[in-house]
Amino acid sequence: MFSRAYKTVVTVPPLAWVAVFLLVPYLLMFCYSFWSVSSLQTIVHSWNFDNYRDLLEKPVYWQTLLRSMWIAARVTLFSLVLGYPLAYFLSFYAGRRKDLLYQMVIIPLWVSYLVRAYAWKTILGSDGVLNTLLQYAHLTNHPLDFLLYSPFAVVLTLTHIYTPFTFLPVYAALEHIPRNLVEASHDLGATPTQTFWKVIFPLSIPGVLAGATFAFVLSLGDFLAPLLLGGPSGIMISNIVVSLFGAAYNWPLGAAISLCMLVLVVSLLFVSERLEKKWSFS
């Protein structure tokens, strides 16, 4: 029904734009990761694996990467622990108020990321809201200093940011479960707990996977929350990249780390997509 000309007109411009502003930059990052910096602070376009060797040999890089993955894993877990029951409650027990409560989960997403991280900073600081509240209530007589500038603060803030993101796909998956399956399970004598674990939970796994992937990938690459709330012990892999592109001026090494992150992220997406397909029932 659509002519060749129509197809060309709708295809070529977006294709060209995406090629120039997405494909070329990613390829450029790939190239950079094999280049190096001379003593005169210029980029040398000679191809070698030195940056990757550095990444393997200097423990600071992979240790920071592991720490970032550990932070991201905790964020993912906590987001699911908070988001899943909330989604389950909304989908199965909220009744008439479902839509309103649903909107209420979405609304925090509309408060800027930066602003929410900042709000946590004002809560967790040594003369912040929480510490002064605890002292006001005489629960402690000196400020708790592990609250801010620690991995704890980073995990807490990122969990706050990604819980709604985890909630959404889980909720969508739960909403798609045919209710007669649940009724059938009840009628056949299963207790609510059995129904949950044997019927509802398995059917919600694709949503869990999608939410978990989202939370893990986005928190893994975060650099603003660690800068704002992490302190020296909360440094993540992206912070190293930022400094390599800034003061440390070693773009090629920074590009190599970014490329590793890119490969890690894309493989995770690939695996989770496969698993989602395997677990989906429709």
Add this chain to the structure above:
Amino acid sequence: MEFLVSSNPSANPGSRWLLLYAFVVFGFLYLPIVVLILYSFNGTGVGGFPPRHLTLDWYRTLFGDGPIWDSVLNSLEVALAAMAISLTFGIPAALALDRADFPGKALFRRLVLLPLILPGIITGLSLLMLFNLGNVKLSLLTITLGHGTALISVATTEVFAGLQKLDRAQEEASLDLGANYWQTFWRVTVPNLKLPIIGAALLIFTLSMDEIAVSFFLIGRDNTLPLEIWGRLRRGITPEINAVSTIIFVFSLLTIVLWYRLRVRAEGSADLGAELVTVNDREGT
């Protein structure tokens, strides 16, 4: 709280704990927002319990603060231009994915969606390398190009979802009756996609206004609002930041309410933004 539970016949004793848990999670989600707004009226600074000396002084300071308003204007400019770019390329991209076959289609679809799921730092840095290679000076323009490109995915997913629900017969009829493709696009296709397009536009606008990870690397001399706030956070903080955040929050809220009413009137349901996550998911598989 009883009413929530009893409205559902399948309620069981466990659901009461679930209700309690849901309230706790909501508490967690809203605590920073409540604190943020409350302390924008606090005379004695951003922390300290209980809040003391309630005042509007921080809002007064804010209204006299030139750099903040400059950055707001910059952000508005960037967001509007990014919206134009994303829609200009995102709508045809959705049409192409829906209606055309071309080599590399699968790769193209994945590539378009990538910036949405990729940490912003990767998109930001790869664009920085491109601009560096092309000797393009960093400015609001480079930020706009970054936002416009990253947010094409939003326009494409929303419009693509709309196209799936579209009745092809109307376009066919228009073509059969002698309208050309251009006329059919503007008079049949676009009016039918009005909601997804408006939804995408609002979403792109809001996401761009908030964006910081990509902008962080593409910033020139002029700040966008998030970068201006970022700069101030590092110098020491006052409730003025709470005040400006509160105002933005209220505006975002108004946008959602507006969208909600528009959509409910048209379709009886609304989930701005939520679609992104779920649509992405469906499309990716």
